[in-house]
Amino acid sequence: MLNPESSDNQILVISEVSKIYGPIKALQQVTFSVKSGEWLAIMGPSGSGKTTLMNIIGCLDSPSSGQVLLDGLGLDSLSSSELTAIRRESIGLIFQQFHLVSYLTALENVMVAQYYHSLVDEKEALEALENVGLGDRAKHLPRQLSGGEQQRVCIARALINHPKLLLADEPTGNLDETNEALVMDILHSLHARGSTIIVVTHALEVAAHAERTLVLEHGRVASDLKNPARQAHQ
Amino acid sequence: MLSNRSFALRMVLWSLLRRRSRLLVALTGVTIGATVLLGLVSLCYDIPKQLSREFRSYGANLVLVKDQVGGRLSHEDLEAARKALPAERLVGLTPFRYEPVRNNMLPYTAVGTYFDDVKLTSPYWLVTGAYPAEPGQILLGAEVAEATKLQSGQRMTIEGRNTSQERYSKDFTITGTVSTGGVEDAFIYLSLSDMEEMTREPGLIDLVEASLTSEGTSLSHLADLVRNSVPDLEPRLVTRVTRSEETVLTKLTWLVYLVTVVVLTLTMICVTTTMMTVVMERRKEIGLKKALGAENKKVAREFLTEGLMLGILGGLVGSLTGFIFARLVSYSVFGRGLNPEFHLVPITVLVSALVTVIASLWPVKKAMEVEPGLVLKGE
Numbered sequence: 001m002l003n004p005e006s007s008d009n010q011i012l013v014i015s016e017v018s019k020i021y022g023p024i025k026a027l028q029q030v031t032f033s034v035k036s037g038e039w040l041a042i043m044g045p046s047g048s049g050k051t052t053l054m055n056i057i058g059c060l061d062s063p064s065s066g067q068v069l070l071d072g073l074g075l076d077s078l079s080s081s082e083l084t085a086i087r088r089e090s091i092g093l094i095f096q097q098f099h100l101v102s103y104l105t106a107l108e109n110v111m112v113a114q115y116y117h118s119l120v121d122e123k124e125a126l127e128a129l130e131n132v133g134l135g136d137r138a139k140h141l142p143r144q145l146s147g148g149e150q151q152r153v154c155i156a157r158a159l160i161n162h163p164k165l166l167l168a169d170e171p172t173g174n175l176d177e178t179n180e181a182l183v184m185d186i187l188h189s190l191h192a193r194g195s196t197i198i199v200v201t202h203a204l205e206v207a208a209h210a211e212r213t214l215v216l217e218h219g220r221v222a223s224d225l226k227n228p229a230r231q232a233h234q
Numbered sequence: 235m236l237s238n239r240s241f242a243l244r245m246v247l248w249s250l251l252r253r254r255s256r257l258l259v260a261l262t263g264v265t266i267g268a269t270v271l272l273g274l275v276s277l278c279y280d281i282p283k284q285l286s287r288e289f290r291s292y293g294a295n296l297v298l299v300k301d302q303v304g305g306r307l308s309h310e311d312l313e314a315a316r317k318a319l320p321a322e323r324l325v326g327l328t329p330f331r332y333e334p335v336r337n338n339m340l341p342y343t344a345v346g347t348y349f350d351d352v353k354l355t356s357p358y359w360l361v362t363g364a365y366p367a368e369p370g371q372i373l374l375g376a377e378v379a380e381a382t383k384l385q386s387g388q389r390m391t392i393e394g395r396n397t398s399q400e401r402y403s404k405d406f407t408i409t410g411t412v413s414t415g416g417v418e419d420a421f422i423y424l425s426l427s428d429m430e431e432m433t434r435e436p437g438l439i440d441l442v443e444a445s446l447t448s449e450g451t452s453l454s455h456l457a458d459l460v461r462n463s464v465p466d467l468e469p470r471l472v473t474r475v476t477r478s479e480e481t482v483l484t485k486l487t488w489l490v491y492l493v494t495v496v497v498l499t500l501t502m503i504c505v506t507t508t509m510m511t512v513v514m515e516r517r518k519e520i521g522l523k524k525a526l527g528a529e530n531k532k533v534a535r536e537f538l539t540e541g542l543m544l545g546i547l548g549g550l551v552g553s554l555t556g557f558i559f560a561r562l563v564s565y566s567v568f569g570r571g572l573n574p575e576f577h578l579v580p581i582t583v584l585v586s587a588l589v590t591v592i593a594s595l596w597p598v599k600k601a602m603e604v605e606p607g608l609v610l611k612g613e
Contacts, residue, residue: 055607058525060607061605061607081530084528085527087525088526088527088528089527099522099525101519102252102519103252103253104248108244108245111236111241112523112526113527115241115245116523116526116527116528116529116532119238120236120237120238122236141252157526
């Protein structure tokens with residue numbers, strides 16, 4: 001299904017999306033869109049539906065109703081294997097818990113994403129690690145890396161297949177200030193090179209880096225505002 | 235450049251080697267299964283050989299006679315039969331010659347034989363005293379000793395007529411008495427050469443008892459070999475012995491096969507449980523891989539390859555321990571070692587790998603049902 005608005009450079013369009021788990025309405029009639037190259041922060045208190053929304057955008061879950069268009073393609077009618085293909089081809093995921101494979105080195109963790117996408121390329125994977133400042137830690141296992149280093153491996157893995165959309169769930173949630181600054185720098189650098197980024201966070205200081213902030217409350221969009229500080233900075 | 239296949243293999247190897255404690259748990263299950271499998275199948279192979287030798291204590295299982303009624307065999311017939319039978323199967327071959335004799339006017343049957351061969355073909359003979367070792371010595375059946383009241387060391391005169399009706403008489407020294415509870419108790423035993431000298435009729439044999447192990451080709455086949463090599467000989471199977479042997483061996487072999495099947499089933503349950511635990515422990519990893527875009531078949535292939543490697547490794551280790559297990563059983567039950575059947579190693583590895591892969595199918599199916607979103611949220 002083609003999105004008439006995709007020609008307006010909108011990579012993601014969410015139209016009246018609801019997600020209901022039994023009696024719980026996790027999302028209710030959520031509508032917004034994201035332009036290509038835009039940096040959006042999704043904020044909200046616990047239970048506001050942030051993670052549910054991220055799972056739907058990241059093709060990890062399907063909406064109960066409504067329409068999701070990713071680069072012009074409707075996701076709501078796709079089968080599980082088609083959603084897997086979209087995740088593989090178009091989305092880079094960054095997790096709060098890093099989720100690295102414990103028995104693989106940093107380099108191999110990046111190569112895992114290549115392996116499931118197309119072909120493994122050790123040189124390219126090493127370059128991706130060098131880009132996040134971990135060239136010398138490539139042969140280390142996750143347990144030998146600090147939290148910040150693990151998160152940077154996670155970012156390198158998310159970027160290795162050049163996704164159209166980078167989805168980060170609380171990317172600095174488990175990091176100290178120094179590592180938080182490092183990770184945000186990397187995201188800034190990616191954004192400067194044209195990456196579309198959606199960051200789900202409950203931290204104002206993280207959301208402040210985004211161009212735009214969408215606030216969810218009780219599964220509904222409470223506000224959708226340009227970030228004045230960021231606009232001024234730009 | 236590293237290929238995708240090499241990388242997949244590397245992932246599986248690291249998953250096994252860098253998670254050693256988990257590997258050991260799974261490997262122990264597979265190895266125990268392979269050990270018992272190879273051990274029992276080795277015993278299945280060896281039990282007929284071992285028991286066949288044990289059965290030889292019950293006496294001869296093949297009797298050779300002349301094919302015409304009243305006909306007698308010659309020493310040439312005996313040697314021809316010995317040549318016709320495979321040496322590795324032949325435990326012993328004993329000639330017997332029966333002659334009606336008298337002692338103090340009472341009739342008895344004297345039997346000429348070779349006592350060294352008797353010890354091989356009739357190890358169940360209970361001899362009090364000793365077997366005759368010199369010319370002029372005899373062994374009395376228990377009933378004869380009872381009737382004549384003669385004992386070891388005493389002398390006994392045996393009289394008779396040969397086929398030409400010429401009279402003969404000779405004194406013998408008694409070396410002992412034989413008791414079997416059978417017809418042997420009623421005979422007087424002397425060496426075949428003494429019998430020939432006494433009767434002045436050399437080269438006559440009434441029957442030959444053969445004791446053959448029953449491993450490999452059947453006894454009927456061996457009987458045919460003799461029949462074809464010595465045309466006027468009639469080989470007869472001692473059915474009460476051969477049938478008992480066959481029945482016991484068949485039942486025992488089936489019992490061991492049955493136990494093997496039960497062990498294989500238990501191994502499969504054990505491996506399934508272990509693999510299920512492995513999958514449950516790695517739900518997050520499976521969820522992550524699916525979140526990264528892994529197709530179900532790729533994740534399934536990884537787990538099945540892991541199962542396959544576990545099966546191969548467990549099969550190899552189990553083959554070694556299986557041989558040790560079989561040897562220990564063989565020593566403790568039969569008092570003899572067992573020759574390793576090396577062709578069982580690839581079979582054990584193959585069966586072990588197959589069992590592990592089959593046992594992994596259900597856990598892998600469950601792994602495919604893992605929802606990446608739920609798992610990554612920690613639910």
